[in-house]
Amino acid sequence: DIVMTQSPDSLAVSLGERATINCKSSQSVLYTSNNKNYLAWYQHKSGQPPKLLIYWASTRESGVPDRFSGSGSGTDFTLTISSLQAEDAAVYYCQQYYTTPPYTFGQGTKLEIK
Amino acid sequence: ELQLVESGGGLVQPGGSLRLSCAASGFTFSSYTLHWVRQVPGKGLEFVSGISRTVGRTYYADTVKDRFTISRDNSQSTLYLQMGSLRAEDTAVYYCVRSDRDFYAFDIWGRGTTVTVSS
Numbered sequence: 001d002i003v004m005t006q007s008p009d010s011l012a013v014s015l016g017e018r019a020t021i022n023c024k025s026s027q028s029v030l031y032t033s034n035n036k037n038y039l040a041w042y043q044h045k046s047g048q049p050p051k052l053l054i055y056w057a058s059t060r061e062s063g064v065p066d067r068f069s070g071s072g073s074g075t076d077f078t079l080t081i082s083s084l085q086a087e088d089a090a091v092y093y094c095q096q097y098y099t100t101p102p103y104t105f106g107q108g109t110k111l112e113i114k
Numbered sequence: 115e116l117q118l119v120e121s122g123g124g125l126v127q128p129g130g131s132l133r134l135s136c137a138a139s140g141f142t143f144s145s146y147t148l149h150w151v152r153q154v155p156g157k158g159l160e161f162v163s164g165i166s167r168t169v170g171r172t173y174y175a176d177t178v179k180d181r182f183t184i185s186r187d188n189s190q191s192t193l194y195l196q197m198g199s200l201r202a203e204d205t206a207v208y209y210c211v212r213s214d215r216d217f218y219a220f221d222i223w224g225r226g227t228t229v230t231v232s233s
Contacts, residue, residue: 040220097219101161105160107158
């Protein structure tokens with residue numbers, strides 16, 4: 001199985017500041033035939049289901065604010081929130097969907113407002 | 115409105131069985147791959163099982179293989195998860211999830227149903 005490792009496990013960022021979460025996969029999730037990275041980011045708030053933010057590593061899901069962006073390729077990826085809002089406090093997960101299942105998730109990063 | 119609504123969770127003794135259901139609405143159910151993802155209390159997300167939109171292709175996490183069976187009824191727009199030989203470590207919130215097809219991100223999530231395995 002591909003192991004997804006996020007860093008940090010938690011972080012606290014002030015309102016309006018930038019938040020950066022990293023995700024590293026144990027093997028490449030780049031499919032060279034179509035040049036797509038099979039990597040997604042989800043936001044999970046307590047009491048709600050997870051929400052898809054980013055897919056193909058950098059494509060924003062419809063309706064997701066443009067302060068959320070994804071980058072990276074191969075094995076190293078980053079989720080950036082450019083200007084943190086109060087409603088962004090949540091746990092964030094990366095996920096690879098490259099291999100036949102399981103489609104493994106990272107362990108999660110808890111983002112708090114400082 | 116696109117919606118997935120899980121049901122069937124509850125308290126079950128170790129070694130027991132339970133069947134979860136997921137009713138879909140607002141989209142053409144048969145055109146999508148469906149999955150179950152769980153979250154153990156205080157832990158992260160774990161993929162459990164998936165079933166392709168095409169007939170016959172199912173897949174499972176090693177932790178549930180040979181104990182859980184996923185199935186779908188396209189005529190009823192319903193996804194199922196038959197869980198057997200349940201263990202304490204299967205205690206979790208179980209989410210029903212949609213993706214466009216295999217090897218696509220999970221774009222629609224249900225609100226989840228809670229399974230508690232305890233004597």
